[in-house]
Amino acid sequence: MSTKKNVFSEEVELSEIVLEKTNQAFEMIQQEDIVHMGKTNTKGKRIYKMQAAAVAGICILVVSSISVIAAIHHYWGRGMNGNIQASDAQQQALTEQNIAKVYREEPDSSSMAVTDNGITVKPDTVVVDERFAYMSFSISGYHVEDGTEPGFGMVTVYQGDNPEDESAWVNMYGSMYDGIIPDENGSPVYEDGSPLESDENGRLISHYTDSNGDMEYIIQASVVNENDSLLGKTMHVNFQNLGTHSRGAFTPAVEGNWDFAITLPDVSSSRTITVGQKVGGTGFTLETIDISPISMKANYSVEEAPEGHEDDLGIPEVRGVVLKDGTRLPYLTDGGSMGYTDSSRKNACHMAGYDRVIDVDEVAALIVWTSYENEKVEIPISK
Amino acid sequence: MKSIETKFYVKKAQRHDKDAFTELMQFYMKDMYRTAIAILMNEEDAADALQDTILTCWEKLYTLKKPEFFKTWMTRILINHCYDIIRDNAVYKNTESYEEPSKCDEYNLELKEAYASIDERYRLPMELYYSQGFKMREIAEMLSVPLNTIKTRISRGRKELEEYYHD
Numbered sequence: 289m290s291t292k293k294n295v296f297s298e299e300v301e302l303s304e305i306v307l308e309k310t311n312q313a314f315e316m317i318q319q320e321d322i323v324h325m326g327k328t329n330t331k332g333k334r335i336y337k338m339q340a341a342a343v344a345g346i347c348i349l350v351v352s353s354i355s356v357i358a359a360i361h362h363y364w365g366r367g368m369n370g371n372i373q374a375s376d377a378q379q380q381a382l383t384e385q386n387i388a389k390v391y392r393e394e395p396d397s398s399s400m401a402v403t404d405n406g407i408t409v410k411p412d413t414v415v416v417d418e419r420f421a422y423m424s425f426s427i428s429g430y431h432v433e434d435g436t437e438p439g440f441g442m443v444t445v446y447q448g449d450n451p452e453d454e455s456a457w458v459n460m461y462g463s464m465y466d467g468i469i470p471d472e473n474g475s476p477v478y479e480d481g482s483p484l485e486s487d488e489n490g491r492l493i494s495h496y497t498d499s500n501g502d503m504e505y506i507i508q509a510s511v512v513n514e515n516d517s518l519l520g521k522t523m524h525v526n527f528q529n530l531g532t533h534s535r536g537a538f539t540p541a542v543e544g545n546w547d548f549a550i551t552l553p554d555v556s557s558s559r560t561i562t563v564g565q566k567v568g569g570t571g572f573t574l575e576t577i578d579i580s581p582i583s584m585k586a587n588y589s590v591e592e593a594p595e596g597h598e599d600d601l602g603i604p605e606v607r608g609v610v611l612k613d614g615t616r617l618p619y620l621t622d623g624g625s626m627g628y629t630d631s632s633r634k635n636a637c638h639m640a641g642y643d644r645v646i647d648v649d650e651v652a653a654l655i656v657w658t659s660y661e662n663e664k665v666e667i668p669i670s671k
Numbered sequence: 672m673k674s675i676e677t678k679f680y681v682k683k684a685q686r687h688d689k690d691a692f693t694e695l696m697q698f699y700m701k702d703m704y705r706t707a708i709a710i711l712m713n714e715e716d717a718a719d720a721l722q723d724t725i726l727t728c729w730e731k732l733y734t735l736k737k738p739e740f741f742k743t744w745m746t747r748i749l750i751n752h753c754y755d756i757i758r759d760n761a762v763y764k765n766t767e768s769y770e771e772p773s774k775c776d777e778y779n780l781e782l783k784e785a786y787a788s789i790d791e792r793y794r795l796p797m798e799l800y801y802s803q804g805f806k807m808r809e810i811a812e813m814l815s816v817p818l819n820t821i822k823t824r825i826s827r828g829r830k831e832l833e834e835y836y837h838d
Contacts, residue, residue: 295785296801300701303778309718310700313725314693461739468679476679492676607686619686625736657733 362390365412367465367504368424370479372415372582373644382581382645386555388415392426403429404544407530412504416552417580418517420510420641423525423550424465427503430530430542435487438464438496438503441529441538445509447521458518459625462507467495470643508622514585514629514637520554557581559648561669567604568665569658570594572636574604577669579648583641584621586654593633601627603636608655609646610666618655618664620646681738684729692732696725699742702803703749709786709798710753714778720756724749746799747813788835793828796821 302310362383364374374382382388391397391411401410408428415422432438446456468484471477476484478495485493496503507525511518525548531540558580566573571590578585586606594602603626608618624640653668680698683691696703703724707717727748735744786794795814799805800821807825811818 295782296798298782300705300779300782302700302704303714303718305714306704306718306721309722310696310725313722313729314689314696316726317689317692317729461737463739468676470679470682476676619682622682 362388362393364388364390364415365392365424365426365504366467366479366498367506368413368415368422370465370467370469371424371506371508372422372642373469375645378581378645378647382415382557385557386553387417387557387581388413389553400548402546402548404546405542407542407544407546409505409527409546409548411548411550414550414552415582416518417582418511418519418556418558418578419514419580419585419639420508420583421518421523421552422582422641423507423509423523425505425507425525425527425548427505427530428501430503431501432496432532432541434493436532437466437494439531439533439538440505440527441531441540442527443505443507444524444526444528445507446524447509447518449522451524455516457512458509458523459512460507460509462505464496465504465506508641510583510624510639510641514625514627514639518552519556521552523550523552524548525550557648558583558585563667563669565667567656567658567667569663570602570604572604574654574656574667577606577654579651581645581648583624583639585637585639586656588636588638589634590636591634593628593636601636603627603638605638605657606640606654607657607664609651610653610655611646611650612652613650616655617644617646620644677741678738681732681735681741685732685735685738692729695741696728699745702742703745705782705798705802706746706749706795707753708779708783709794710750710791711756712783712786716753716756716760720749720752723752723755727752742803743805743809743813746803746805750795750813785832785835789828789831793824793831796824797828797832800825 361376362380363376364379364383369379379388383390390413391400394400397410401408403409407430409425412424412426413422414424430438443460443462444451445458445460445462447458448456450456467479468476469479471481478484487493498504505527509518509523527544527546529540529544530542531538533539558578560576560578562576563574564576567588571592571594572588573590574586575589576587578587584606586604588603605626606621608616608620610616620642621640622643624638626638627636629635629637651669653666656665656667657663658665677695677698680691680695684695700721703721704717707720708714711717711720724745728745731748735741786798789797796810799810799813800807805813807821808818810816811821814821
């Protein structure tokens with residue numbers, strides 16, 4: 289046998305020319321930073337504290353009204369609350385309004401569980417509006433070694449009854465919740481706010497299991513067609529095989545098939561607000577927004593669509609909000625989609641979910657990004 | 672850096688956090704280098720490709736809608752830059768005389784020697800599959816080549832590499 293090493297697992301050394309050129313690139317980016325980003329970074333740090341204070345304020349208000357109506361506490365699952373962060377009071381309010389549903393509170397919750405090969409999967413919490421559905425599933429009976437990333441081999445999500453029909457398609461992202469959440473600056477921290485830690489091998493320590501030893505799988509689904517609605521729809525979710533993920537490859541550990549049909553809540557929490565204001569620095573007018581506690585859709589008109597570059601359509605993107613008390617949430621919006629809504633390219637929309645629940649009544653202005661160069665404008669809204 | 676961490680760093684970088692972006696790119700630097708070498712087999716060209724890729728990613732990161740696909744997106748940009756360099760070199764070499772190999776090409780000789788033993792069509796799919804953990808389907812999409820072609824290329828490349836190991 290040859291003594292030659294396996295080149296695919298062998299560590300490489302970066303040459304001087306590679307280090308020189310890549311460092312040049314990073315320096316160029318840093319220089320751009322000095323020109324464009326200095327003020328923004330300073331503001332970002334100040335916003336952190338203001339935001340925390342404002343959320344606390346909202347909690348007190350809602351708790352005082354809820355305490356009269358209901359004594360039951362509707363706690364969302366651990367993973368759901370990490371995925372779209374909500375205070376206890378916000379969880380109570382949205383669940384009371386049937387915008388969220390906690391399945392483990394249902395009298396027939398045990399009948400919703402599916403067990404295969406000793407692993408039980410059951411729906412835990414669902415939060416829905418017209419455009420987005422956040423769904424969490426608890427997993428009992430499966431354990432992985434520290435330092436490994438658990439996951440399913442395949443996850444299929446569609447709405448309606450015919451998975452082959454185009455109307456069944458949804459945009460979907462899913463992952464096993466690992467106890468790590470974004471803080472107000474978007475940096476990863478553990479769910480109790482403590483900084484991330486690594487093990488002796490330098491691997492990030494994750495917390496996939498809760499105090500009962502269960503895990504939670506989180507799905508964020510959204511409509512493909514901007515005029516579609518998820519309210520009251522039946523969402524089919526199928527999980528196949530459990531195992532671990534490493535370097536993009538899945539290693540199965542337990543074969544199984546867990547299939548669910550979930551009827552989503554049908555209560556609308558979204559409201560349409562007429563804005564009718566130009567987005568400065570662009571040819572777009574923000575005509576209306578459809579805004580809910582968990583997502584937003586901005587509707588634009590434009591006389592002449594700007595020239596696109598690769599997959600940049602030039603459509604402004606709502607990234608955050610300013611609340612009435614002055615609190616800024618500049619990084620509120622999460623994944624979503626955007627595009628022109630007619631063939632003449634005179635109308636466009638941008639849809640996005642949030643990383644935390646907001647009180648729609650408290651929104652005073654939108655923070656809109658208008659270009660790659662990180663140009664931002666604030667557009668006041670009145671309700 | 673795990674997928675969830677990547678997602679966070681991508682999101683931070685999309686918010687114009689330069690440190691997060693630098694950390695993200697540094698994390699993938701050796702994978703990028705290996706990919707570039709698999710195509711270009713030359714340190715200076717690989718350095719240019721990596722530089723172009725870093726700047727393009729910074730400029731276009733805003734367009735990435737799904738942070739979890741960052742590595743696939745970045746690798747596709749890198750591959751395109753590598754092919755641009757090959758095209759430019761083809762034009763350039765028509766008018767220029769032969770150049771001596773530069774000193775920096777002495778790095779990672781075992782890797783380059785092994786790559787040199789594999790047909791150039793097989794090198795990149797093998798690198799992406801065996802070293803970087805991409806799925807064959809992802810590689811097929813990335814290179815705009817049918818899945819069966821990728822399977823064939825990886826299989827043939829593996830045989831060529833086995834012969835190299837046994838020589």
